[in-house]
Amino acid sequence: MTQISHAIIGAGLAGLACANRLQAAGQSVDVFEKARGTGGRLSSRRRLNTTFDLGCQQLNASTPEFSQALQLWQKQGWVASHDQQTFYGLPRMSGLTRQLSSQLTLHLSTRIISLHKKVSGWWLEDEQGQQFGPYQQVTLATPVAQALPLIANHSAGLNQQLAPAEHSPCWVAYFVLPKKLAVARSDETNNVHSSYLRGWTLLNSKPAQQENVQRWVVEASAEWSKKHQDLNSQQVAQKLFALWCNDAALTIPEQPLLLEAHRWLYAFTEKSLGVAYLQDLAEGLNICGDYCLANHLNSHLGYQAEAAWLSGDKLGQQLTKVMQ
Numbered sequence: 302m303t304q305i306s307h308a309i310i311g312a313g314l315a316g317l318a319c320a321n322r323l324q325a326a327g328q329s330v331d332v333f334e335k336a337r338g339t340g341g342r343l344s345s346r347r348r349l350n351t352t353f354d355l356g357c358q359q360l361n362a363s364t365p366e367f368s369q370a371l372q373l374w375q376k377q378g379w380v381a382s383h384d385q386q387t388f389y390g391l392p393r394m395s396g397l398t399r400q401l402s403s404q405l406t407l408h409l410s411t412r413i414i415s416l417h418k419k420v421s422g423w424w425l426e427d428e429q430g431q432q433f434g435p436y437q438q439v440t441l442a443t444p445v446a447q448a449l450p451l452i453a454n455h456s457a458g459l460n461q462q463l464a465p466a467e468h469s470p471c472w473v474a475y476f477v478l479p480k481k482l483a484v485a486r487s488d489e490t491n492n493v494h495s496s497y498l499r500g501w502t503l504l505n506s507k508p509a510q511q512e513n514v515q516r517w518v519v520e521a522s523a524e525w526s527k528k529h530q531d532l533n534s535q536q537v538a539q540k541l542f543a544l545w546c547n548d549a550a551l552t553i554p555e556q557p558l559l560l561e562a563h564r565w566l567y568a569f570t571e572k573s574l575g576v577a578y579l580q581d582l583a584e585g586l587n588i589c590g591d592y593c594l595a596n597h598l599n600s601h602l603g604y605q606a607e608a609a610w611l612s613g614d615k616l617g618q619q620l621t622k623v624m625q
Contacts, residue, residue, distance in 0.1 A: 304329055307620070308425055308436040310413050310451070313341025314606055315589045315613035316442030317401040322617025324405065331433065332405050333425065335412035340398040342568065343390065343606065346475075348559055351516060352393050353475040355563050357606045358502045358518065360388040360397075366614070367607045374400075381508035392509045408433070416451050423585065438620065440587040442613060444468055444567035448588060456581040459588060463579060466592040469523040470530055471499070471568030474541035476557040478515040484549040497525045497544050514558065519545045523569055530564070538562035570605060578616035589616040 305328055309316045312334035320330045338344060342356035360380065362368035371388050374380045379400045380388040390397035417424040422435030441448040445466045452459050484501070499520040504510050519541050521529075529537060538560045546554060570592040579588040591609035 305438055305620075306422070306436045307331070307438045307440065308333065308423065308433065309440045309442055310425070311341070311442035311590075312336075312339040312398070312402060312407065312409075313442060313590075313609060314343065314398065314401075315591065315609040316341075316440070317398060317405070318610045318613030319440055319442060319589055319617040319620075320405050320613075321401060322614055323620060326617075326621040328621070330405060331408060331436070332402070333408045333411050333413050333427075333433070335410070337410050338395065338399075339402045339407065339409075340395040341609075342565060343394045343398050345393045345395040346563070348475075348561065349477060351477070351512060351514070353516060353518060354390075354394040354502075354504060354507075355473055355475065355518065356565060356568070357394060358389075360390070360606050361386065361604050362607055363604060364607065364611065367610055370610065370614075383508070389507045389510075413451070416455060418455060418584070436585075438585045438587065440589060440616065440620075442589050444590070445592055446567060448590075452586060452588075456584050456586050459579055459581050459586060462574065463588060465572060466570070466574050467572040468567040468592065469569045469571045470526045471523060471565045472521040472526045472529065472537050472541065472562055473565070474519045474521075474538045474545070474560065474562045476517055476519075476538075476542060476561070477559040478517065478554055478557055480555060481515055482554050483551040485551060497522055498541070498548055499523075501545055501549055517545070523571070526564070526568075534562040534564065537564070570608075573608075578612050578619070580616075580619070587616055587620065589613045 307323055307328055307330045309320050309332045312332050320332050323330050345352045345354050362371055379397050381391055382388045412428050413425045414428055415426045422437050423439045424432045424434035426432050499522050501519045504516040505512055542560055574593045576593055578593055589612040591605045593612045594608040
């Protein structure tokens with residue numbers, strides 16, 4: 302097999318799945334990520350000597366391929382499950398992507414702002430003007446809004462195919478309560494505020510996340526998040542905590558020891574492309590992500606993670622076939 306040099310932009314599940322498939326086939330792969338760590342919407346945040354899963358809270362499978370991947374990761378000790386239906390990264394959700402990226406060449410805290418096609422191949426340029434290359438293939442595993450500017454001057458076909466995909470934002474509040482508190486399950490509440498919240502998760506209930514204080518993450522609905530998209534995070538945290546108190550708490554909680562919020566600007570896929578991935582074969586440009594497949598699986602973030610992994614894995618398989 303001819304060895305091809307690949308650059309993958311984005312170190313979420315899609316990008317890592319693609320990278321691992323290529324590297325396993327003997328290809329040369331560099332992964333670029335604008336954040337300080339891998340994970341995308343599986344990332345975590347450390348506060349008050351504890352950690353919060355801020356995005357995807359669980360992993361679920363609706364396809365044999367992802368089910369097999371989850372079973373393998375469980376055997377490797379990367380995920381755990383109470384019921385073999387719902388899986389959790391160990392020791393937190395971002396732990397899975399740490400493992401998936403452990404053997405890859407990573408360029409973290411590197412925001413790629415432009416692509417340049419030269420005789421030698423593709424070159425990537427970051428915010429500081431540093432260039433990386435040359436590469437024969439470039440794969441974008443980023444949200445649509447971040448991918449479009451990079452390919453705008455290089456592939457009219459990909460531009461046209463990618464444009465219909467749409468994301469919606471999601472605000473999440475995360476907080477620490479000093480004492481245990483009884484709450485209603487997300488699917489049990491009939492409160493009028495239910496339409497404002499997608500759900501809430503007690504992180505202490507996850508494998509390997511038991512602690513003395515209660516750590517909660519509350520997700521706002523897409524509609525509420527859009528309406529309050531430009532509020533500052535502290536205002537959002539207070540509003541979501543108040544909604545949660547009305548909607549979930551069965552007794553009045555004490556003031557939280559910590560109360561903050563985070564906005565995922567591209568949290569959910571509202572309109573997917575209905576294909577596993579996109580390619581411009583002539584240019585050596587490829588695109589993968591949950592927005593390729595998400596609506597064809599489930600709108601739940603646990604299934605959007607599956608869509609991301611499937612998209613990247615299938616693209617990696619295709620690129621490997623082409624090189625043989």
